[in-house]
Amino acid sequence: MTVGIIGSGTMGSGIAQVAATAGCSVKVYDTSQEALTTSEDKLNEVLLRLIEKERIDDAEKNRIQGNISYVASIQDLADADLTIEAIIENLEVKQKVFRELEACQTKDAIIASNTSSLSIASIASALENPERVIGIHFFNPAPLMPLVEIIPAVQTSTTVKEKVVKIISDWKKVGVLAKDTPGFIVNRVARPFYGEALRIYEEGKADIPTIDNALKELGGFRMGPFELMDFIGHDVNYTVTETVFKEFYYDPRYKPSFTQKRLKEAGYLGRKTGNGFYDYKDGKIDKSR
Numbered sequence: 001m002t003v004g005i006i007g008s009g010t011m012g013s014g015i016a017q018v019a020a021t022a023g024c025s026v027k028v029y030d031t032s033q034e035a036l037t038t039s040e041d042k043l044n045e046v047l048l049r050l051i052e053k054e055r056i057d058d059a060e061k062n063r064i065q066g067n068i069s070y071v072a073s074i075q076d077l078a079d080a081d082l083t084i085e086a087i088i089e090n091l092e093v094k095q096k097v098f099r100e101l102e103a104c105q106t107k108d109a110i111i112a113s114n115t116s117s118l119s120i121a122s123i124a125s126a127l128e129n130p131e132r133v134i135g136i137h138f139f140n141p142a143p144l145m146p147l148v149e150i151i152p153a154v155q156t157s158t159t160v161k162e163k164v165v166k167i168i169s170d171w172k173k174v175g176v177l178a179k180d181t182p183g184f185i186v187n188r189v190a191r192p193f194y195g196e197a198l199r200i201y202e203e204g205k206a207d208i209p210t211i212d213n214a215l216k217e218l219g220g221f222r223m224g225p226f227e228l229m230d231f232i233g234h235d236v237n238y239t240v241t242e243t244v245f246k247e248f249y250y251d252p253r254y255k256p257s258f259t260q261k262r263l264k265e266a267g268y269l270g271r272k273t274g275n276g277f278y279d280y281k282d283g284k285i286d287k288s289r
């Protein structure tokens with residue numbers, strides 16, 4: 001099976017690794033050549049680390065690398081049986097890319113979005129054949145996180161849904177079917193985890209490391225809410241909260257935080273830029289502002 005990936009950032013790169021490991025021929029496309037080069041470099045680093053840990057051998061590394069190619073034009077995805085889009089979380093931009101893709105593919109090719117919060121029905125509505133569109137929502141880091149939400153839209157055909165359920169299982173992931181509602185399952189449940197932590201901090205009730213440690217020590221979470229927001233990236237995490245808030249008709253339970261908005265505006269996006277709630281340049285330092 002040939003799989004197209006649009007967007008070679010955090011998620012696209014991880015999904016490409018998952019599909020290539022499962023034996024698919026994967027083509028990764030991005031508008032940024034730099035992003036494609038970084039994606040390839042990171043994959044090579046990850047595979048070398050897996051060899052060091054004796055999880056894979058040289059032959060497996062070569063097999064996975066051989067299954068992935070990096071392409072500079074969306075037309076190069078014309079023969080993909082399944083394309084998964086993982087670009088910026090913006091409806092208009094996603095719709096435009098989906099239209100470009102549909103124009104160069106056959107009618108039975110499946111087109112999926114990895115969106116965290118946008119409506120799959122509205123993404124699909126941009127296409128002439130919306131029944132081919134579905135949400136396939138991986139979690140970060142995609143190669144390590146077993147869960148994948150599968151989100152059929154109102155328009156999605158049963159055949160497409162069934163094919164995707166099988167593909168995700170073949171890729172050794174745990175697929176769950178979710179309704180096309182804002183944040184689906186996990187991102188909706190997770191909103192108050194971030195939102196209440198931010199409110200506790202903004203009200204001056206506790207500082208960031210205290211809240212993170214409390215959740216890790218007592219709640220058994222692997223990362224505290226601030227560590228997790230820094231890990232996901234404030235551009236992505238804030239935008240998801242904003243979308244869920246708007247889509248739920250401004251329900252105050254999902255109200256976004258000014259503290260996080262300012263980080264996003266400043267370009268302090270978390271681990272990927274080396275600063276966020278913590279500073280990561282010289283080890284991890286609390287930067288409660």
Ligand code: NAI
Pocket residue numbers: 006007008009010011012029030031032035085086087088089090093097114115116117137138139140232233236
């Ligand atoms: P990212 O910022 O790491 O990567 C996005 C990539 O898309 C960049 O390389 C950019 O050059 C490329 N791009 C932007 N516009 C493009 C276009 N028109 N055509 C082709 N490439 C384009 O973003 P990330 O974090 O990988 O997120 C991607 C999607 O996945 C978003 O919809 C996000 O909501 C979703 N998501 C993100 C998760 C996360 O933890 N970061 C988790 C699950 C879903």
